[in-house]
Amino acid sequence: MSEALALFASSWFFVAALLAVLSDAFLPLVPSGTLVIAATLHLSDTHTSPFLLGIGVALASFSGDLLLLKFARRGAAWAQRRLERKPGAASAAAHLLAALETKRARTIVVARFVPGGRTVLDLAVGTTDRPPRRFLRWSAVSSAVWATYIVGLGFLNEHTFDTTWLSFAVSCLAATAISAVIARVVQRQRRLARETEAVEPVTVS
Template sequence: MSEVLDLFGSSWFFIAALLAVLSDAFLPIVPSGTMVIAATLQASETHTSPVLLGVGVAIASFTGDLLLLRIARRGAAWAQRRLDRKPGAAGAAAYLLEALETRRARTIVAARFVPGGRSVLDLAVGTTATPPRRFLRWSAVSAAVWAAYIVGLGYLNEHTFDTSWLSFAVSCVAATTISAVIARMVQRQRRNAREAATAAADADDHLTTAPVAVS
């Protein structure tokens, strides 16, 4: 119980970091990862358990998904308009929904690491009539994975470097690099899927329009 009081009473920054993680589902521009890294470094200075911080981050992350998903399901038209307003978001949503059919776990976890991917995925799932139980199950897993990753990154660098500012800088650069690599991989998979679909459509058109030999 004392650790809980330390976590939320030692500094306002812990609460701000958790709120940033929760609101990141609605506003992808919020630097939630950066704030969690800073909170991890602060936790070390106040002797707060990083595990407890990670649990809080995971809960906040999953709660944000749950809230956005429910809002999207109650206002599917609004969710679709929001996707249509963003360049490329509608196409990304369609790709994610298709990927969920064959690669559910990997798609949900990867979307958590891609900037804006979490919001697009939540909105996309909210516009469908499919029951969200299986999605929420893996959403909880991905929230725990991301929380362990981002808190662990700050904790590892804090114990590697002597100064807090260097630990913070290296952690942020590492998190940005990893997100960029995962985003590039997702974009490549999406491009390959689009090219395969185009090739299949061209093959079908060729078969349909091919002349029939008359004996």
């Protein structure tokens, strides 16, 4: 009986993690990465393959992008207002759209690892008239990359440490640190880009 209850609870935990991954496209504050890590640490209880969990996470992540992009395209004015409501979101969106012109793959993949980056990028693309096919193609790739990373992080630490709570703590700290480093690099690149644009070219007569 206790094993059946544990299996039921773990199954609902997996569902909650997948729903969080899907919904954090709309609500970036949802701790989807934390829930996925916790779900990964419960894999042994349900004899579930990490590969299957990774596929589920990737599909949920891509579905969130697809839904938000469709909402943004149908209500471009709403999407624009949402971007303008948050300080820095509009400038971040402009920077991402410019980066998509020359570094589409890297921009879409990196945005997945920056807190809120996925949401801003989806909304920004939704407010333009660009064909979404190429964006969605790389969105699928970035979803697979992030799913492999977050599930792999939890799986690796589960087999490194003896206790579940320590595996969970180390995995969450590592994920937070990696996201912070990537966000810092992105902010630095944005600052350098603004400084470059602010410098007026010197004309030699």
